Amino acid sequence: MFRALLTAVLWYLRPLMKWFLRKTTRLCELQRVCYGEKPGAPRILGVEKSLLQSRSGDIKNLIVFLDSISDGRKFTGANKDNVIQYSIYTVLRVKRINPQIHPQFSKSFAKCIEHIWGYRQLTQEVEALRTTPYDADNEDHESRLLNLWKLLMPSVQLESRVTKQWQEIGFQGDDPKTDFRGMGLLGLENLVYFAQEYPGPASHVLSHSHHPQYGYAFAVVGINLTSMAYHMLKDGSAKTHVYNVSRDLPSMKVFHQFYCYLFYEFDRFWIEAKPRNVMDFSYIREKFENRIRVSLANPASAFRINIAIDNI
Ligand SMILES: *[C@@H]1O[C@H](CO)[C@@H](O)[C@H](O)[C@H]1NC(C)=O
Numbered sequence: 094m095f096r097a098l099l100t101a102v103l104w105y106l107r108p109l110m111k112w113f114l115r116k117t118t119r120l121c122e123l124q125r126v127c128y129g130e131k132p133g134a135p136r137i138l139g140v141e142k143s144l145l146q147s148r149s150g151d152i153k154n155l156i157v158f159l160d161s162i163s164d165g166r167k168f169t170g171a172n173k174d175n176v177i178q179y180s181i182y183t184v185l186r187v188k189r190i191n192p193q194i195h196p197q198f199s200k201s202f203a204k205c206i207e208h209i210w211g212y213r214q215l216t217q218e219v220e221a222l223r224t225t226p227y228d229a230d231n232e233d234h235e236s237r238l239l240n241l242w243k244l245l246m247p248s249v250q251l252e253s254r255v256t257k258q259w260q261e262i263g264f265q266g267d268d269p270k271t272d273f274r275g276m277g278l279l280g281l282e283n284l285v286y287f288a289q290e291y292p293g294p295a296s297h298v299l300s301h302s303h304h305p306q307y308g309y310a311f312a313v314v315g316i317n318l319t320s321m322a323y324h325m326l327k328d329g330s331a332k333t334h335v336y337n338v339s340r341d342l343p344s345m346k347v348f349h350q351f352y353c354y355l356f357y358e359f360d361r362f363w364i365e366a367k368p369r370n371v372m373d374f375s376y377i378r379e380k381f382e383n384r385i386r387v388s389l390a391n392p393a394s395a396f397r398i399n400i401a402i403d404n405i
Pocket residue numbers: 275276316317320374375378
């Protein structure tokens with residue numbers, strides 16, 4: 094009740110506060126954020142919040158437009174540049190900012206637009222992969238799956254397409270296709286990326302999964318972590334990390350790397366937790382997820398996989 098009242102009061106006071114700050118600093122809110130906040134997540138989140146709260150019809154229309162471009166996955170190449178120019182132009186006009194006097198604002202604001210709607214576009218790309226079911230009749234899907242085996246087990250020949258050998262890399266039965274049900278092609282692509290781009294850490298994690306006491310099903314756990322990464326991306330929690338580590342348009346690569354970090358760190362967390370058996374999975378997974386979410390709540394968060402392990 095009190096909270097609702099407070100929110101209502103703040104809602105009415107906001108224009109007054111903005112007007113007051115504009116008069117005293119001679120800068121609009123977007124400018125104050127762009128000049129005052131550190132580059133990366135603090136600034137981009139500030140700009141995002143300010144834009145979403147704007148009551149200007151032109152800004153609202155701009156947001157609808159940017160949403161439709163990124164949802165249609167057309168925020169790329171020359172189109173992206175045009176869309177960003179149009180956004181800058183709109184904001185300069187609405188906020189009556191003189192670009193000659195404030196050349197730095199346009200540059201900084203452009204970066205924010207690129208990140209905010211790039212992130213939105215990335216969630217669409219990830220969603221498209223997640224909703225693509227693994228199809229055993231699709232040659233491309235099949236060759237990716239066989240590639241995963243080759244990457245993880247370079248010295249062992251797969252005897253046939255359907256075989257108990259798949260369990261060595263942590264699939265449940267003798268045909269991996271059923272394990273991809275929850276996360277579709279996204280689960281497979283994440284695993285392949287990890288094995289391909291971080292062969293050292295991936296084989297390190299795979300060997301842990303064979304531990305006599307703390308072993309677990311590598312691929313099944315990997316696919317479960319795809320779902321963790323996916324939900325963190327989708328609910329916006331991963332923004333701090335993504336805004337901080339992307340130089341420009343957030344891409345699929347950033348999502349894959351975020352996933353690799355989660356998998357690598359989860360493995361470490363699992364071993365350190367000394368689980369009694371795999372029944373501890375839900376509990377340990379939850380603790381791990383909470384820890385990651387706490388880190389992501391910090392605007393300075395930027396996860397990087399600990400490459401040092403590659404030499405071990
Ligand atoms: C991942 O594991 C958790 C905990 O066991 C479970 O609740 C969830 O359904 C799993 N998700 C997927 C996609 O496998």
